[in-house]
Amino acid sequence: MKVQEIERVILEKLPDTIFKRDETGKTGSSWSAVVAASGIRDAAKAFETSGFFLEDIMALDFQDTFELVYHFNCYEPGSRVVVRVLFGHDQVPPSICDIFRGAGWLEREVHDFFGISFSGNPDLRPLLLPEDADYHPLRKDFGKVSAYRKREDIYG
Amino acid sequence: MAERQIASPASQKIYSLNLGPQHPSTHGVLRILLDLDGEFIVKADPVIGYGHRGHEKMGENRIYKQFLPNTSRMDYLSGMIFNHGFALAVEKLIGIEVPERAKYIRVIASELNRISSHLLWFGTYLMDLGGFTPFLYAFDDREHILDILDSVSGSRLTYSYCRFGGVCRDVDAAFIDMTRAFLKRMAGRWADYDNLVTKNIIFINRTRDVGIIDRELSRQYGVTGPNLRACGIGYDVRKAEPYEVYDRFDFEVPTGSKGDALDRYDVRFKEMQQSCRIIDQALDHLPGGPYLSKVPQKLVPPKGEVYFAFESARGLTAYYLVSDGSTSPYRCHIRVPSFGNLNVLNEVLPETMVADAISILGSIDVVIPEIDR
Numbered sequence: 289m290k291v292q293e294i295e296r297v298i299l300e301k302l303p304d305t306i307f308k309r310d311e312t313g314k315t316g317s318s319w320s321a322v323v324a325a326s327g328i329r330d331a332a333k334a335f336e337t338s339g340f341f342l343e344d345i346m347a348l349d350f351q352d353t354f355e356l357v358y359h360f361n362c363y364e365p366g367s368r369v370v371v372r373v374l375f376g377h378d379q380v381p382p383s384i385c386d387i388f389r390g391a392g393w394l395e396r397e398v399h400d401f402f403g404i405s406f407s408g409n410p411d412l413r414p415l416l417l418p419e420d421a422d423y424h425p426l427r428k429d430f431g432k433v434s435a436y437r438k439r440e441d442i443y444g
Numbered sequence: 445m446a447e448r449q450i451a452s453p454a455s456q457k458i459y460s461l462n463l464g465p466q467h468p469s470t471h472g473v474l475r476i477l478l479d480l481d482g483e484f485i486v487k488a489d490p491v492i493g494y495g496h497r498g499h500e501k502m503g504e505n506r507i508y509k510q511f512l513p514n515t516s517r518m519d520y521l522s523g524m525i526f527n528h529g530f531a532l533a534v535e536k537l538i539g540i541e542v543p544e545r546a547k548y549i550r551v552i553a554s555e556l557n558r559i560s561s562h563l564l565w566f567g568t569y570l571m572d573l574g575g576f577t578p579f580l581y582a583f584d585d586r587e588h589i590l591d592i593l594d595s596v597s598g599s600r601l602t603y604s605y606c607r608f609g610g611v612c613r614d615v616d617a618a619f620i621d622m623t624r625a626f627l628k629r630m631a632g633r634w635a636d637y638d639n640l641v642t643k644n645i646i647f648i649n650r651t652r653d654v655g656i657i658d659r660e661l662s663r664q665y666g667v668t669g670p671n672l673r674a675c676g677i678g679y680d681v682r683k684a685e686p687y688e689v690y691d692r693f694d695f696e697v698p699t700g701s702k703g704d705a706l707d708r709y710d711v712r713f714k715e716m717q718q719s720c721r722i723i724d725q726a727l728d729h730l731p732g733g734p735y736l737s738k739v740p741q742k743l744v745p746p747k748g749e750v751y752f753a754f755e756s757a758r759g760l761t762a763y764y765l766v767s768d769g770s771t772s773p774y775r776c777h778i779r780v781p782s783f784g785n786l787n788v789l790n791e792v793l794p795e796t797m798v799a800d801a802i803s804i805l806g807s808i809d810v811v812i813p814e815i816d817r
Contacts, residue, residue, distance in 0.1 A: 316750065340663075341664075344666075344777075346779075359779070363677050365683075388666075389664040389665060389791070390665035390787050393783065416817070417496065425501050434505060441768060442749075
């Protein structure tokens with residue numbers, strides 16, 4: 289199983305990774321790991337060489353932090369794995385668009401909606417928003433917002 | 445794939461062609477900026493976002509129930525499946541039990557929707573390639589599905605048929621009779637389509653070895669669904685992570701070998717037949733009992749998150765809901781399959797001819813409003 293294999297590789301490369309296993313199966317992934325922003329490239333490379341594909345990149349806006357959620361999957365049952373990156377509102381995470389070629393567009397989408405720049409992504413033109421858009425609709429300070437919370441309010 | 449005829453062209457001039465956004469073969473509002481060297485594409489840059497409505501932002505500002513109608517407006521061709529997926533995601537988040545009968549009804553409705561989506565693709569793709577007759581046949585067949593789904597959901601395209609805890613209306617004997625009649629009709633149809641299209645030499649020449657998406661390219665771009673299965677990877681969420689009652693049915697996952705347009709056609713064509721098999725089995729085993737469980741009007745899920753993946757007509761689709769314990773989600777994200785399926789065109793289109801670009805675009809079966817969200 290590639291899932292067990294990749295867990296070992298990630299632990300070897302990034303020893304500080306905090307793993308969280310999902311016993312209930314509710315989150316749809318077998319485990320999630322929080323890595324430092326500087327470690328995401330190493331993690332992505334490990335996934336790439338192990339035969340995983342990048343399912344999605346998604347961002348969350350909290351009062352105290354931004355969170356990027358990377359979903360990796362391979363073509364085996366129950367192999368979805370989540371890698372999370374937490375970083376401050378003024379920080380710039382590294383891009384993985386040269387590791388997974390499809391990541392370029394996903395990062396462009398995140399940049400559209402959250403204003404997160406990815407260092408190393410050469411093409412961050414608006415993808416879904418108009419060319420001249422200078423706003424980031426999914427940030428919690430845009431338009432109608434029901435709540436702006438800290439990360440610990442939700443994840444404890 | 446045609447080889448470049450002229451080794452050194454008379455003129456080195458590169459032309460730019462604006463394909464779309466209002467072109468019949470772009471199926472929605474897609475614009476592709478093509479750089480052309482004669483008839484050959486040098487660079488392709490898809491421009492999307494014309495249909496962006498902000499579904500994710502809307503999701504954050506609505507209670508879960510209010511977002512349900514939105515879900516069938518993303519991929520409007522498989523609205524029922526998107527609907528079904530959202531209901532399942534929220535049920536998983538909150539822990540709602542669904543009656544057995546509702547599960548079967550949902551599967552029947554979803555698979556009918558999958559066939560209707562593939563039939564529309566079949567018709568329009570053949571029309572893109574210049575064949576008008578299959579279009580009329582496919583739309584005739586599709587009309588039957590729309591009538592069946594219309595009779596239970598009251599809508600032809602944007603169904604909103606599923607509810608948290610079941611479906612909004614029970615199916616009656618007339619529905620079952622209509623569905624049985626449709627299955628019988630389709631059983632005789634496949635041979636017609638085969639004779640009309642699959643063995644047609646013009647069709648084969650337009651699709652064989654055109655727009656090859658191999659395993660490595662699929663993996664790099666996160667291509668899923670029939671486009672992935674066409675290159676030989678039999679990955680289907682209905683088999684890999686069975687949801688609802690899909691593990692109780694006997695069906696196959698058709699795969700291709702090369703990943704060219706002809707393989708993609710073959711996979712979808714066989715998938716329709718497999719969907720018919722699923723519907724047939726579901727009708728045989730349709731249990732009695734309630735079709736909707738008692739669910740409170742105002743849903744307040746616990747804190748936490750849910751990532752629910754399901755197989756829509758175009759591939760792996762997922763809802764990612766983060767709940768902060770209030771009545772509306774803190775974040776509502778939708779992973780759509782067409783996003784990766786279209787992204788891959790950046791690499792597939794270069795070095796092909798303009799006429800092939802239309803064939804490739806059609807064979808990938810993108811629905812633009814789904815990408816734009």
